[in-house]
Amino acid sequence: MSPQPRRQERGQRRMAQLLDAAAEVFADTGYAKATTNAVATRAGVSPGTLYQFFRNKEALAEGLAERYQQALTDAHRRAFDSGLASLPLPDLVSRMIGPMIEVNIANPGFKALFTATDMPEHLGAPARRMHAAVVDRIAEVLTARSPDQPATDLRRTAVVATQIFGSLLGTIVAAKPADRSQWIAELERALVGYLSPG
Amino acid sequence: MSPQPRRQERGQRRMAQLLDAAAEVFADTGYAKATTNAVATRAGVSPGTLYQFFRNKEALAEGLAERYQQALTDAHRRAFDSGLASLPLPDLVSRMIGPMIEVNIANPGFKALFTATDMPEHLGAPARRMHAAVVDRIAEVLTARSPDQPATDLRRTAVVATQIFGSLLGTIVAAKPADRSQWIAELERALVGYLSPG
DNA sequence: TTCCAATGCGAGCGATCACTCGTGTTCTGT
DNA sequence: ACAGAACACGAGTGATCGCTCGCATTGGAA
Numbered sequence: 520m521s522p523q524p525r526r527q528e529r530g531q532r533r534m535a536q537l538l539d540a541a542a543e544v545f546a547d548t549g550y551a552k553a554t555t556n557a558v559a560t561r562a563g564v565s566p567g568t569l570y571q572f573f574r575n576k577e578a579l580a581e582g583l584a585e586r587y588q589q590a591l592t593d594a595h596r597r598a599f600d601s602g603l604a605s606l607p608l609p610d611l612v613s614r615m616i617g618p619m620i621e622v623n624i625a626n627p628g629f630k631a632l633f634t635a636t637d638m639p640e641h642l643g644a645p646a647r648r649m650h651a652a653v654v655d656r657i658a659e660v661l662t663a664r665s666p667d668q669p670a671t672d673l674r675r676t677a678v679v680a681t682q683i684f685g686s687l688l689g690t691i692v693a694a695k696p697a698d699r700s701q702w703i704a705e706l707e708r709a710l711v712g713y714l715s716p717g
Numbered sequence: 718m719s720p721q722p723r724r725q726e727r728g729q730r731r732m733a734q735l736l737d738a739a740a741e742v743f744a745d746t747g748y749a750k751a752t753t754n755a756v757a758t759r760a761g762v763s764p765g766t767l768y769q770f771f772r773n774k775e776a777l778a779e780g781l782a783e784r785y786q787q788a789l790t791d792a793h794r795r796a797f798d799s800g801l802a803s804l805p806l807p808d809l810v811s812r813m814i815g816p817m818i819e820v821n822i823a824n825p826g827f828k829a830l831f832t833a834t835d836m837p838e839h840l841g842a843p844a845r846r847m848h849a850a851v852v853d854r855i856a857e858v859l860t861a862r863s864p865d866q867p868a869t870d871l872r873r874t875a876v877v878a879t880q881i882f883g884s885l886l887g888t889i890v891a892a893k894p895a896d897r898s899q900w901i902a903e904l905e906r907a908l909v910g911y912l913s914p915g
Numbered sequence: 916t917t918c919c920a921a922t923g924c925g926a927g928c929g930a931t932c933a934c935t936c937g938t939g940t941t942c943t944g945t
Numbered sequence: 946a947c948a949g950a951a952c953a954c955g956a957g958t959g960a961t962c963g964c965t966c967g968c969a970t971t972g973g974a975a
Contacts, residue, residue: 524921527972533922551749551835555963565924570964572922636887637749637835679885679903686884687877689834705877712910722951725942731952753933763954768934770952 534572536562538586541579542628550580551637577645580632584645587622587629588652594618595656604663612710615660619653619684620703623692630692634685654681661714676714683709732770734760736784739777740826748778749835775843778830782843785820785827786850792816793854802861810908813858817851817882818901821890828890832883852879859912874912881907 526534540561544553555576559569573579598618603611623629635646658670658677665673687706694702724732738759742751753774757767771777796816801809821827833844856868856875863871885904892900 527921529972530922549835554961566964567925567966568923576963634834636832637747675899675903678888679907682884682888683881683907686880690876690880701873705873709877709881709907709911712913713907715910725951727942728952752931764934765936765955766953774933 530572533562533564533568534582537564537569537572538579538582541583542626545580545583545631546627549631549637550635555579580638580643581645583628584632584649587626587632588649590622590626591619591649591652594622604660608715609707609711611660611664612707612714615657616684616703616707616710620688620691623688627692630688634688650681650685653684654678657681680710680713683713728770731760731762731766732780735762735767735770736777736780739781740824743778743781743829744825747829747835748833753777778836778841779843781826782830782847785824785830786847788820788824789817789847789850792820802858806913807905807909809858809862810905810912813855814882814901814905814908818886818889821886825890828886832886848879848883851882852876855879878908878911881911 524530537558541553541558544558544561547553548557553576555569556566558579559566562569573582595615595618598614603614606614632646633649635643638646654674654677657680658674661668661673661677662670684706687702687709691699691702691706722728735756739751739756742756742759745751746755751774753767754764756777757764760767771780793813793816796812801812804812821831830844831847833841836844852872852875855878856872859866859871859875860868882904885900885907889897889900889904
């Protein structure tokens with residue numbers, strides 16, 4: 520009901536700080552166990568100040584999801600330059616996965632939202648929107664590659680591919696950097712194997 | 718410290734009731750959000766009674782995990798009768814997956830423990846043991862099929878296969894029975910694609 | 916300078932939840 | 946029959962956590 524106040528520059532900075540802190544705390548403990556006071560403390564701010572900018576804990580996730588969706592879109596725009604659909608499958612997979620892994624490593628909180636199973640059900644809307652955006656993008660590419668396939672099948676394939684990706688995200692980002700490329704290779708093998716005809 | 722009491726038959730029944738109730742509640746709300754009082758109520762019993770039989774919430778998960786591990790072992794013993802390792806890959810995958818899906822559908826709480834990301838970290842020991850048991854079993858079969866492969870690689874492959882399985886479990890058990898076989902087919906395609914050489 | 920909105924604080928409220936404890940009831944062995 | 950152990954109850958305790966509220970400070974527009 521109360522119209523949100525006209526933010527000053529200081530406020531904008533605070534919001535960014537708070538989102539940074541939230542990302543770290545979510546990454547450390549997961550969304551469910553994360554406490555808003557911990558987020559506030561991490562941001563060097565009092566609980567009251569946090570709620571000056573975010574209606575509730577959910578709104579923090581919402582803000583983060585928005586951020587990440589933007590980062591993903593940017594990363595993919597950079598990667599999906601041209602006739603991606605005509606690339607050999609392994610290259611296609613590699614080109615799609617790369618940016619997502621990067622976004623993930625650069626933003627520790629991403630996985631906590633993307634693979635969240637511990638969110639208050641229908642309140643997990645932001646997480647599901649992020650997921651859906653990824654599925655949409657994959658379905659898009661698949662459609663370009665196989666225009667004759669039924670849309671339903673392509674979508675199902677996209678969902679499965681996204682699940683597979685999500686299931687290995689944790690392992691990949693948690694791995695020591697030395698092992699990381701090996702897990703990434705494994706993820707690519709899995710996706711190529713799944714997506715290749717026959 | 719206190720040696721556990723000598724259980725009467727009534728007590729055995731209560732423990733089973735409580736585990737049944739816990740499975741349902743975990744399935745409904747996930748482990749983290751499940752309340753012990755809800756479990757007690759669901760079992761038609763007071764909170765105090767619950768704690769007569771289980772030291773804490775974690776012990777409930779422990780008890781359930783034990784149950785499920787037993788069910789899995791049985792199901793797999795039935796499926797892994799003979800020279801499974803020499804079967805064609807699609808058949809092998811199908812034979813391994815079938816029992817796991819069945820156990821899952823028969824025990825609603827299984828997935829909540831198996832794919833739990835919302836457990837208090839290192840307290841998720843029972844869940845991780847279940848996971849490890851599955852990985853071990855897969856690694857075993859893979860070793861029989863490819864005795865010349867390095868054990869490290871086989872284990873990594875087993876881990877990935879388990880992750881892939883887990884990531885689609887939710888979708889499969891949540892699907893309406895009519896769609897279920899389609900998702901299972903998709904899971905099999907994914908695993909066969911991943912495990913087939915080249 | 917003046918005034919109001921925006922920002923900031925932090926003690927603490929209300930609700931939730933894992934778990935306890937005092938007490939009473941039922942079983943089992945002798 | 947009796948004693949002691951196992952079973953059962955459920956109000957209550959202590960801790961946690963999301964969030965609020967009263968009040969102080971800062972910033973910007975006039």
